[in-house]
Amino acid sequence: MQGVADSFELMGRTPGNVDKFNLAMTELTRLVTPDILRSYDFSGICHLMDVGGGSGELLGAIAQQNRKMRGTVFDLPRCAEAAGKHLRQIGVSDRIEFAAGDFFKSVPAVADAIILKSIIHDWNDARSISILRNCHQSLPDGGKLLLVERLTPETPTATEEDKAHAMSDLNMLRGPGGLERTKKQYRELLNQSGFDLTGVYPAGRFNAMEARPR
Numbered sequence: 291m292q293g294v295a296d297s298f299e300l301m302g303r304t305p306g307n308v309d310k311f312n313l314a315m316t317e318l319t320r321l322v323t324p325d326i327l328r329s330y331d332f333s334g335i336c337h338l339m340d341v342g343g344g345s346g347e348l349l350g351a352i353a354q355q356n357r358k359m360r361g362t363v364f365d366l367p368r369c370a371e372a373a374g375k376h377l378r379q380i381g382v383s384d385r386i387e388f389a390a391g392d393f394f395k396s397v398p399a400v401a402d403a404i405i406l407k408s409i410i411h412d413w414n415d416a417r418s419i420s421i422l423r424n425c426h427q428s429l430p431d432g433g434k435l436l437l438v439e440r441l442t443p444e445t446p447t448a449t450e451e452d453k454a455h456a457m458s459d460l461n462m463l464r465g466p467g468g469l470e471r472t473k474k475q476y477r478e479l480l481n482q483s484g485f486d487l488t489g490v491y492p493a494g495r496f497n498a499m500e501a502r503p504r
């Protein structure tokens with residue numbers, strides 16, 4: 291809703307909470323990064339931008355595996371220090387930079403591919419489309435968009451996995467107002483943002499969804 295602070299803005303009013311959240315996200319992402327690296331071939335990408343990339347955990351690992359790749363971690367200014375430190379520590383700061391900004395306003399036009407992990411599930415459809423359209427604007431012809439998210443089954447069952455989806459769905463609703471989505475819902479969201487879904491690569495509990503600008 292316009293004019294109302296979202297939960298990320300509210301979090302920013304208590305820096306201690308930002309640090310705790312960013313640390314938790316980094317730990318969660320570290321757990322699934324090996325699955326993501328195994329599931330998708332990043333080798334054809336020259337410059338990858340991780341939009342909402344936090345402290346650079348995922349992009350740093352992708353850059354370590356792909357030694358010629360350049361990259362940009364794009365996130366709110368409050369992530370700059372942690373990302374800079376992490377990228378230096380793992381030895382990729384000569385190729386991977388941090389850029390600060392607001393993905394609802396614009397994203398820099400520097401990359402031939404954009405990845406967003408655990409970003410779109412944070413937001414309702416209208417806000418998601420505004421992020422995705424900004425990504426669309428920044429990509430060149432022939433560029434790629436990768437969404438790394440869980441996929442809700444069309445017909446959920448009572449398995450532990452499906453219960454975890456339902457809990458995450460509630461958590462997103464309670465937080466920034468987002469939701470977990472099915473593959474069909476992601477396809478529609480991408481279509482409305484000017485993309486075609488071109489592939490889905492299972493990565494453990496997550497999936498890498500590849501899309502191309504139409």
Ligand SMILES: C[S@@+](CC[C@H](N)C(=O)[O-])C[C@H]1O[C@@H](n2cnc3c(N)ncnc32)[C@H](O)[C@@H]1O
Binds near residue numbers: 394406407
């Ligand atoms: C759920 S976390 C995901 C972080 C990372 N992609 C990962 O999976 O570990 C959401 C990220 O979006 C960032 N974010 C929230 N609002 C933003 C905005 N308006 N512009 C840019 N980044 C934003 C947060 O700072 C946070 O790093």
